[in-house]
Amino acid sequence: MNGAEYIIQFLEKKGVDLVFGYPGGAVLALYDALGRSSIKHILTRHEQGAIHGADGYARVTGKTGVCFATSGPGATNLITGIANAYLDSAPILVITGQVGVDSIGRDSFQEADIVGITMPIVKHNYLVKSLYDLPAVLEEAWNVAQRGRPGPVLIDVPKNVFAGVADFPEAVFTPPNRKIPLKNSLEKQIERAVAALREAQKPLILAGGGVVASGAEDLLAEFRKHTKIPVVNTLMGKGAVPEELGGSLGMVGMHGKPAANLALSGCDVLLALGVRFSDRVTGNPQNFLPATCIIHVDIDPAELSKNVHTEIPVVSDVQKFLTLLLSRLKEEGFKPRYGPWLAQVDAWVKQYPLHFETGDLLKPQQIINEVAKQVTGAPVVVTDVGQHQMFVAQFFPVQGKRNFITSGGLGTMGFGLPAAMGAAFGRPGEQVVLFTGDGGFQMTVQELAVMAQYQLPVKAFIINNSCLGMVRQWQELFFKEHYAHSLFSCGPDFVKLAEAYGVKGLRLAQPAELAGTIREALQHSGPVVVDCLVDQGENVLPIIPPGGQPNEMLGRWRGEAHVSRIS
Amino acid sequence: MRHTLAVLVENRPGVLSHVAGLFARRGYNIESLVVGETEDKTVSRITLVVEGDERVIEQVSKQLNKQIEVIKVNDITNEQTVDRQMLLVKVTADQAARQEILQLMEIFRCRVVDIGRRSLIIEATGDEGKIEAVIQSLRPFGIKELVRTGKVSMVRGSK
Numbered sequence: 120m121n122g123a124e125y126i127i128q129f130l131e132k133k134g135v136d137l138v139f140g141y142p143g144g145a146v147l148a149l150y151d152a153l154g155r156s157s158i159k160h161i162l163t164r165h166e167q168g169a170i171h172g173a174d175g176y177a178r179v180t181g182k183t184g185v186c187f188a189t190s191g192p193g194a195t196n197l198i199t200g201i202a203n204a205y206l207d208s209a210p211i212l213v214i215t216g217q218v219g220v221d222s223i224g225r226d227s228f229q230e231a232d233i234v235g236i237t238m239p240i241v242k243h244n245y246l247v248k249s250l251y252d253l254p255a256v257l258e259e260a261w262n263v264a265q266r267g268r269p270g271p272v273l274i275d276v277p278k279n280v281f282a283g284v285a286d287f288p289e290a291v292f293t294p295p296n297r298k299i300p301l302k303n304s305l306e307k308q309i310e311r312a313v314a315a316l317r318e319a320q321k322p323l324i325l326a327g328g329g330v331v332a333s334g335a336e337d338l339l340a341e342f343r344k345h346t347k348i349p350v351v352n353t354l355m356g357k358g359a360v361p362e363e364l365g366g367s368l369g370m371v372g373m374h375g376k377p378a379a380n381l382a383l384s385g386c387d388v389l390l391a392l393g394v395r396f397s398d399r400v401t402g403n404p405q406n407f408l409p410a411t412c413i414i415h416v417d418i419d420p421a422e423l424s425k426n427v428h429t430e431i432p433v434v435s436d437v438q439k440f441l442t443l444l445l446s447r448l449k450e451e452g453f454k455p456r457y458g459p460w461l462a463q464v465d466a467w468v469k470q471y472p473l474h475f476e477t478g479d480l481l482k483p484q485q486i487i488n489e490v491a492k493q494v495t496g497a498p499v500v501v502t503d504v505g506q507h508q509m510f511v512a513q514f515f516p517v518q519g520k521r522n523f524i525t526s527g528g529l530g531t532m533g534f535g536l537p538a539a540m541g542a543a544f545g546r547p548g549e550q551v552v553l554f555t556g557d558g559g560f561q562m563t564v565q566e567l568a569v570m571a572q573y574q575l576p577v578k579a580f581i582i583n584n585s586c587l588g589m590v591r592q593w594q595e596l597f598f599k600e601h602y603a604h605s606l607f608s609c610g611p612d613f614v615k616l617a618e619a620y621g622v623k624g625l626r627l628a629q630p631a632e633l634a635g636t637i638r639e640a641l642q643h644s645g646p647v648v649v650d651c652l653v654d655q656g657e658n659v660l661p662i663i664p665p666g667g668q669p670n671e672m673l674g675r676w677r678g679e680a681h682v683s684r685i686s
Numbered sequence: 687m688r689h690t691l692a693v694l695v696e697n698r699p700g701v702l703s704h705v706a707g708l709f710a711r712r713g714y715n716i717e718s719l720v721v722g723e724t725e726d727k728t729v730s731r732i733t734l735v736v737e738g739d740e741r742v743i744e745q746v747s748k749q750l751n752k753q754i755e756v757i758k759v760n761d762i763t764n765e766q767t768v769d770r771q772m773l774l775v776k777v778t779a780d781q782a783a784r785q786e787i788l789q790l791m792e793i794f795r796c797r798v799v800d801i802g803r804r805s806l807i808i809e810a811t812g813d814e815g816k817i818e819a820v821i822q823s824l825r826p827f828g829i830k831e832l833v834r835t836g837k838v839s840m841v842r843g844s845k
Contacts, residue, residue: 238704239711243754246700263754295757421748424741 123148123281125385127156127497129257139169141190145216148281164565168537170200178524183210185316190216191229201271202240206528210269219279234275242270250283254290262292268419276566312414315388321346321460321529323386329353329393335438339573344500347570350462351379358523372400373663374509377471384670391415393437403666416440427616434492480654483582487514489637491578498550503535503559509659511554532561557583570646571621579648584655627651689743692756693732701755718836765840772835773810773817778828779830
């Protein structure tokens with residue numbers, strides 16, 4: 120057996136049935152073995168499509184995504200996608216080819232030091248110089264990607280290691296017994312959390328991506344039922360708690376919902392579950408909720424006290440923590456008595472709904488609302504990055520588990536289309552709705568070819584404002600309306616572009632066509648691209664100016680014509 | 687405040703770049719870094735001197751602990767330790783000055799390891815205070831070249 124065959128056999132044993140990738144010189148042996156295996160390979164049209172595809176697949180399934188690329192440019196084309204997965208903690212195993220061991224360091228053809236390049240953006244990486252190291256490296260890498268806080272792991276394999284023949288030793292992964300000394304035991308921190316919740320008058324739960332990663336959605340629902348504590352969510356936590364009435368108050372942060380941000384700034388105890396207090400949530404972390412007792416639960420100890428002060432840091436998986444906390448609360452007959460606070464929160468919800476004006480031109484929010492209204496069941500909702508992403512976060516009530524896929528940490532334009540493709544492969548037979556922009560869509564548009572080839576049920580809505588909307592908005596608000604290089608003076612005909620790839624294309628240009636065009640798109644069984652021409656001047660509101668506090672929102676309140684600070 | 691961290695790592699290729707890279711990208715300042723094998727050939731020890739307040743050092747330790755090859759991180763700043771650095775210094779030493787330098791070096795228990803026509807190379811080991819004092823005492827004679835290692839530390843007693 121050669122090294123390549125061993126790798127493929129290893130992946131088969133781990134239950135991998137799908138790999139995204141792009142072949143090339145250094146991985147010919149790997150592809151030779153792959154082509155004779157049971158594993159399905161998705162040939163994307165760019166390596167970036169492959170890594171985002173594996174990312175989308177990993178996020179909707181909770182399984183590890185696998186991605187192959189060749190040496191040099193093949194590997195460097197993955198970098199954005201690896202960084203994206205790292206910041207959003209998606210488990211991905213990346214296998215790249217490398218020039219032969221004897222050629223390393225000689226600036227050989229298609230040589231790049233991908234281990235050196237990716238060091239800051241992977242959970243771990245390896246250069247396998249000896250054939251005999253393959254079993255142990257694969258076993259460890261597979262475990263590292265999934266264990267604890269998930270993340271991307273890269274294995275760089277030289278050409279001669281793929282080709283080398285050996286009797287491979289059995290490798291068994293033994294998790295390192297490296298207890299990081301905790302100042303306080305989990306039991307003790309649970310007791311402190313119970314005490315804090317007992318004292319609390321205005322408690323709030325902040326649900327983040329860690330709730331999704333640990334599969335704690337149901338448990339959180341039970342916890343809420345028992346404690347009546349209101350919930351807000353981060354962008355990555357969207358969908359962890361359903362957003363119908365009585366569910367999550369919505370997203371907090373820079374473009375969060377008013378009631379959610381007001382609740383955040385007004386709470387006295389914040390139970391933060393699997394969040395990392397990004398600057399898009401905290402503004403200036405030094406002034407973040409100075410009077411609030413923060414209980415911060417995260418599986419990664421390095422997240423605790425990294426950005427904000429934390430009274431009760433808890434190193435734990437969210438699921439384990441909630442199980443223990445709930446049973447402790449039940450044990451002592453905990454009765455919620457947060458009446459006045461709940462009334463206040465309800466008043467905020469009623470007083471400050473999200474607001475936008477309709478008119479002759481289509482508004483992005485109208486399109487999102489209409490899709491949400493018409494779509495049946497609980498689709499997987501995928502976004503690209505920019506204004507439309509925030510509108511979806513605000514307006515689309517996501518339902519079901521692992522059904523909201525977005526580039527949260529890195530903010531990668533071009534993520535949407537290939538991630539939607541990966542999501543469709545991960546959840547066959549389910550509807551996938553993609554919202555993207557005319558900017559981001561053009562960054563990875565080539566993956567329409569894969570959509571057409573497999574007839575993936577992806578409904579792609581391009582919120583087309585002929586500009587880079589978020590850039591334009593910031594130029595309007597913070598750079599005296601100086602629109603430097605953010606407006607597209609020329610763009611493709613997206614309908615024809617879709618058709619050129621063999622994908623159905625539709626155009627939505629008038630408010631009157633809204634319901635009909637969206638119905639036509641959603642009823643089509645295969646992939647569809649809908650070019651939605653929207654008002655270029657629409658801004659995402661409310662907005663907390665950079666460095667501001669959660670209650671310092673600017674927006675249009677109760678139909679005011681001008682933007683003002685919430686009062 | 688300055689902290690001394692003793693970090694045990696697996697002796698594998700790439701470990702040093704993983705650790706050094708971590709400091710660069712998280713914006714921590716390394717004052718000195720010494721790495722070498724330990725009594726166990728599969729384990730290396732990195733002795734790091736880092737500047738930062740408690741919050742920064744806590745983050746540094748946590749981030750180090752996340753590295754796959756890191757076995758153990760010990761903050762030995764407040765321990766009783768034996769600290770050593772090593773210094774090689776080439777000092778201008780004509781016939782007139784030579785005797786004076788040699789006497790000075792006697793006081794510091796330094797060794798002369800090379801003699802040229804107009805210069806000496808002196809080797810010194812000791813804690814940071816001693817090394818600084820040696821450098822100060824030699825400065826008036828004219829230092830032509832100076833090289834020093836970072837600090838290695840060991841906790842006293844049977845720990």
